[in-house]
Amino acid sequence: MMVEKKSAVARTPARLTQKARDLKAAGISPALSDSTLLELSNFIARQVIYFPSGLRRLEMQLDADGNLKLQLDGVVKTDSALELETTLFTDKALTYERIVELVGSNNNCTAVSTELLTALIWKESGFKPAAINSGSSATGLMQVTKDAVDDVNANTPSGTHFSHSDMTDAEKNIQCGSYYLGLRIKRAGNVVKQGLEDYGTGAGYATNILACEKCLKGNPANPQLCLNAIHT
Known part of the structure; x- marks a missing residue:
């Protein structure tokens, strides 16, 4: 069955790369690295082959979190579902306030507090959405x-x-990460500490996360002091 999907790809990698450099020069995204621009260009070049017809436009947008979004526009007919939006992130870390907001609206693990999940995210990625472990498939804020x-x-x-x-x-x-954490806690007999250690690297993994959670609850005016203790 044929379905209509909004999509598009038109600007060349070179033109989009230049636009990204213009944004960087204007100070809009100081964390935007040349390697990110190259990745973005290569990604766009690869996408053209996936759209059989109706190609019109692909625009780059930069949101408040420093994320590069490739906004597709147009109409294409295809016999398979197409991904309509792909996001490439800079290596910029999000703020503590933004992480707390994200956790508050996306936490699927009722067994843990916002403070605990925030501490876990800091331990895993330093609040960087684009964090990737070169030795495994661990990706993003919660790896x-x-x-x-x-x-x-x-x-x-x-x-x-x-x-x-x-x-x-x-x-x-x-x-997804909080769903997974919830599964690990449930399989650990609903013991949060054991579930955390099963989520992470084993014995000892949970210790500074739990200490940071307690600190964040008791010292909300200086959260970075609590977070820094995780990596000392």
Whole structure:
């Protein structure tokens, strides 16, 4: 069955790269690196082949969190579903306030507090949505692996589905990562500390996360002091 989807690709990688450099020069995105620009250019070049007709425009947008969004526009007819928007992130860290906001609206693990999940995110990624572990598939704010995504998709309510390629999206990463944390806690007999250690690197992993949670609850005026203790 043929379906209509909004999409598009038109600007060449060179032109989009120049636009990104113009943004950088204007001081809009100081964290935008040349390697990110190259990745962006190569990504756009690869996407053209996936759109069989109706190609019109692909624009780059920069949101408040410093994320580069490739906004597709136009109409294309195809016999398969197309991804309508892909986000490439800079290596810029989000603020503590933004992470708390994201956790508050995307936490799927009722067993843990906003402060605990915030501490975990700091430990895993330093609040960087684009963080990628070169030695594994761990990606994004909560360093979600491909196996974790598969586990979540197989063991969460019907209709819940995540793709590992989405794990650099801050909201989806927290949604999926917190689901996975909830599964680990449940399998640990609802013992939060054990579930945390099963989520992470084993014995000792939970200690400074739990200490940071306590600190954040008791010292909300100086959260960075609490967070810094995790990496000392």
